[in-house]
Amino acid sequence: MLEVRGLSKRFGGLQAVCDLSLSMAEGEVLGLIGPNGAGKTTAFNLISGFLVPDSGEIKFRGRSVVGLRPHQICHLGLTRTFQLVRPFPHLSVLENVKVGALARTASVREAAGKARHVLEEVGLLAKVEVHAGELTLAERKRLELARALATEPVLLLLDEVMAGLTATETERIVELIRAINRRGVAILLIEHVMRAVMSLSGRIIVLNYGERIAEGPPAVIANDARVIEAYLGEEYVGATQG
């Protein structure tokens, strides 16, 4: 459903993404990992239309999306979340999610009903009237997820939705992502929480300095020498084997 070929983006002297190719099948969960500055978020920004690539092709469900605006890409069924969550702070939780739901209906009432439904799914129904700015970090992460879900994506780009969460909170988000995926939504996941990526992803791509250095199932990636050197470190190998 997603086909990326030879994607490159340069910021001044920095080659943020270099000749990146990847493809995703319907319903798949693909993990994107790598050290800070490896170009993961830039890749997200390119795919979701927030940045225009210097070169390369991005096809979503057979259609080129290069040059489309983010809102157009969202309407095609590809929605992203932001690494630093960006709730609408002075709007209520319900109003936040309603904005996403309005992508599929012009009726505000229908959108509100849909928003409640999604909020129930992510476990925020008790907070509908609260201003988003007053939520805890874990709640804001779930709100970010709920807003994206309300747009009814077929491909969801999740940028570090677990960063800064406690182990219990992470566990709940992992369960939530699994449930979303079970409904047939494909997920492209940037994540530093290795336990989560390894358990969620069917396949993982590793980026370093904007380039893909490895690709494969979690078990293979965890033991890849280049990946361990560039990112995971010897300690991680010890941790999984011990």
Next chain:
Amino acid sequence: MRWAALGALAVLLVLPNFLGSYLLTVFIFIFFYAYLGQAWNLLGGYGGQISLGHAAFVGIGGYTSTYLAMTYKLSPWIGMFVGGAAAACLGAVIGYLGFRFGLRGFYFILLTVAFAEICRLVVSHVEALGGALGLFITFSGDPWQFQFSDNRYYYYIALGLMLAAMGIVALVERSRMGAYLAAIREDEDASEALGVNAFGTKLAAIVLSAFLTGVGGTFYANYLFSLQPNTAFGIPLSVEIILRPIVGGSGTLMGPILGSFILSPLAEVSRAYFAKGGLSGVHLIVYGSLLIAVVLFFPRGAYPYLRGLVRGRRGGA
């Protein structure tokens, strides 16, 4: 709540029978500036796109209908919509340039000021529009020419304008456009990620806001019987328009109205009071000090503050 609104409306409808001509004038200004403030509120308050050049739309609207009335005898009742359309076109140009090239915050504000100044300078140099002296409307008392010998008619027209703008903005507030404008004001990039066409939504908002403001230009011209480029396009008028929603509470339906009920009488009374003592101009100092106080004590505006008080009391009881 509904009964309170109906009661207030009933009072406003019978009020002219009990008012002297001076107080009638004060109320006309209250309604008219509430109307202009509401039009600005749509773009600036709900959408967060601050225009400091809204006087340009008043000027374009007023000059268009007045020129058409003087030259082609077109009734200002029709001309007011032609003027609104002309203002909407200017709004579309400003919006296209500003939003297509991603001007945000201060840069958008500067763009709106620049356009208003360009309009002022151009009109000052067009002979057919009276140049720097402006246009003067001779009084005929013909209602079809938007002229009335009894000020009460202006009172009801201004009240009607205020209520119409309130109705339109209320509809927008409850629609998808209203939800999208609020999302854009809060975080434009996040809204785009959720499928909001920020460019199109902001453009629609500035066109509608400019249209309403332009319609107001006809009232402005015919109530004052004259138009001068320096006042009709000037920054002072733009500031007057923006102050009411900000003081009352921008991005709320009642904000511009409450703000106008606070500021318009204040401006009028302090002007009259100090002019009598030979201190004309001092009223601006008083006006300014009060503004600073309001902004310091009610940073989100008077209406959200009052609403908070009412809710707090109910919650506490």
